[in-house]
Structure formats: C-alpha cells, structure tokens
Amino acid sequence: MSTSVEELDESARRGFGRLGRTVVHEGELLRHPVYTRFLHWTVAIFFFLALLSGLAIYSPWLFHWLTPLFGGGAMTRLLHPWFGLAFVIVYCFQFLNWLALMRWTEGDRKWVRRLREYIAGESSTEPEYVGFFNGGQKIQFWEIIFGAGLLLITGLFMWFAELFGRFLVAIGYVLHDIAALIMLFGIWIHIYLSTIAQPGTLQSMTRGVVTRSWAWTHHPAWYRDTTGRDPGKDYNEAVDRESRRRTESGTPRAQPKPDESA
Ligand code: HEM
Numbered sequence: 001m002s003t004s005v006e007e008l009d010e011s012a013r014r015g016f017g018r019l020g021r022t023v024v025h026e027g028e029l030l031r032h033p034v035y036t037r038f039l040h041w042t043v044a045i046f047f048f049l050a051l052l053s054g055l056a057i058y059s060p061w062l063f064h065w066l067t068p069l070f071g072g073g074a075m076t077r078l079l080h081p082w083f084g085l086a087f088v089i090v091y092c093f094q095f096l097n098w099l100a101l102m103r104w105t106e107g108d109r110k111w112v113r114r115l116r117e118y119i120a121g122e123s124s125t126e127p128e129y130v131g132f133f134n135g136g137q138k139i140q141f142w143e144i145i146f147g148a149g150l151l152l153i154t155g156l157f158m159w160f161a162e163l164f165g166r167f168l169v170a171i172g173y174v175l176h177d178i179a180a181l182i183m184l185f186g187i188w189i190h191i192y193l194s195t196i197a198q199p200g201t202l203q204s205m206t207r208g209v210v211t212r213s214w215a216w217t218h219h220p221a222w223y224r225d226t227t228g229r230d231p232g233k234d235y236n237e238a239v240d241r242e243s244r245r246r247t248e249s250g251t252p253r254a255q256p257k258p259d260e261s262a
Contacts, residue, residue: 009097013035015035017033017034022207028211028212030209034208036208039090043090047087049083050080050083052066053070056073056076057076088148098141102133102141104135107130107221111135111136112135112139126218128231128232130219130222131221132219144183147180147182147183150179151183154175155176157169212234
C-alpha cells in the first residue's frame with residue numbers, strides 16, 4: 001500500500017518526466033529521474049547563493065568582493081534570508097522524494113564499520129549489501145536535514161530579532177555560523193566524492209543515468225534489484241574480459257578497472 005507522500009512524489013515524478021527527457025542507452029541504468037535532478041540542482045543553486053551571500057555578511061573584510069554580485073552590502077543582507085528559505089523549502093521536497101531510500105538499515109551499520117577501508121580505497125567494489133545509497137550518503141542526507149533545520153530556526157531568530165529577544169539572537173548567531181561551517185565542510189566532501197573520486201557519478205545528476213559497471217561497483221544490491229543479475233558474477237566476467245583484451249593486444253597485465261569495462 002502506498003502512502004500519500006509516495007503518491008505525491010510519484011505524481012511529481014510523472015509530471016516532471018514530461019518536462020524533460022532521460023535517455024537510457026544500452027549498458028546504462030536509470031538512476032535519477034528528471035524530478036530528482038530538478039530538485040537537486042535547485043537545492044544546490046540556493047545553497048550556494050545563501051552560502052556566498054552569507055560569507056559576505058559573516059566576514060566582509062575577507063569576502064567584500066562578493067557583495068557586488070548581489071547588488072551591494074544592503075541588498076546582500078536583504079537577499080540572504082530569502083536564499084536560505086528557498087534552499088530549505090526545496091530541500092523539504094527532496095527530503096520527501098528520498099525519504100524511503102534514506103532509511104537506515106543493518107547494511108548501513110556494516111558500511112560505517114568499514115569506513116576506514118572505504119577511505120583507503122582497499123576494495124575495488126563495494127560490499128554486496130550496499131543498496132541505492134550507501135551509509136555515508138545517508139549520513140550526509142540526514143546531516144543536511146539537521147543543518148538546514150538549525151540554519152532555519154537560528155536564521156529566524158536573527159531575521160525577526162525584535163520578536164525573539166537578545167538572548168536567542170545571540171545564541172542564534174553562534175549556532176547559525178557553526179551549522180553553516182559544518183555544512184560547508186560536508187558539501188566539499190560531497191562534491192569531491194561525486195566528481196573526482198568516483199568517475200561516472202556526476203552523470204547520474206546530469207543525464208540521470210549510470211553505466212551498469214558503475215552500479216555493480218558502487219551499489220551492488222541496487223544493481224541486483226534493478227537488473228535481477230548477480231553483481232559479483234558480472235564484475236568477475238568484466239575483469240576476465242578486460243584481461244583477455246589486454247593479453248590479445250599485448251598490453252602489460254595491470255589491475256583492470258571494472259568501472260571502465262562495461
Ligand atoms: C556542484 C555541486 C554538487 C555536485 C557536483 C553534486 C553531485 C551529486 C551527485 C552526482 C549525486 C548523485 C550521487 C549518487 O547517485 O550516488 C548527488 C546526490 C546528492 N546531493 Fe549533490 N551535488 C552538488 C551539490 C549539492 C548540494 C549543495 C547539496 C545540498 C546542500 C547536495 C545534496 C545531495 C544529496 C543529499 C544527495 C544524495 C546523497 C548523496 O549522494 O550524498 N548536493 N549530488
């Protein structure tokens with residue numbers, strides 16, 4: 001039985017599906033439909049607008065060069081809370097859209113326990129229990145929910161200072177800056193992982209698709225669920241194919257990259 005939230009998301013996905021196209025070529029899988037991509041990039045735009053205008057207000061002696069982008073100092077102050085509010089509102093839709101996929105599971109607990117291995121890049125594929133999102137992505141998602149909530153509440157204290165009084169406004173300043181710095185740190189990790197660290201990931205948010213080899217490498221359980229195939233077997237076959245290709249072409253044997261062999 002589907003919930004009203006799922007029905008709302010489903011009809012939004014259908015509606016947005018008509019506004020844009022996702023072309024899935026041979027050897028690719030649909031990862032993020034148009035609706036998800038639209039929400040993600042709208043969130044990202046408002047996040048960076050709020051961040052840049054916030055930095056100009058937070059530290060004018062370092063970031064005063066940013067204020068002309070927003071039409072001067074006074075305009076930057078005026079626009080910043082609206083950018084922040086827009087970021088939180090759009091992220092609420094993303095929250096509903098991804099909620100079911102972001103539920104914490106036993107597999108995520110296991111994933112967090114082998115975080116050191118993940119950072120060291122010791123294994124060429126993720127463990128077979130990693131589904132649509134891994135534990136780290138889920139932590140990031142919830143960290144943004146927590147951070148956005150804190151930014152909103154403390155932002156409201158400062159926006160309507162006369163309503164909340166000096167004490168709450170003073171606390172608001174400190175917590176607002178801490179939340180923004182934590183999110184700033186997290187977002188650079190997110191951008192690094194989605195681009196340089198894991199080639200093939202960015203196109204999931206641009207074209208909406210990933211290669212099959214990307215899926216069995218990073219999200220094997222999702223690969224199994226979507227294709228009905230065994231990710232470990234397909235990985236091994238791809239490695240064998242790559243070794244044979246190298247032997248036939250006389251290229252020295254090297255550890256083949258499964259991600260490039262689809
Ligand atoms: C230029 C900046 C950004 C890039 C290149 C980027 C890229 C991506 C990509 C490729 C994915 C899909 C990952 C996958 O399917 O496994 C993703 C997911 C996601 N993005 Fe972004 N993103 C950016 C900015 C942001 C911002 C500003 C936010 C929110 C403040 C955000 C929040 C998320 C969340 C919560 C997810 C799902 C969980 C995850 O993959 O970590 N992103 N992003």
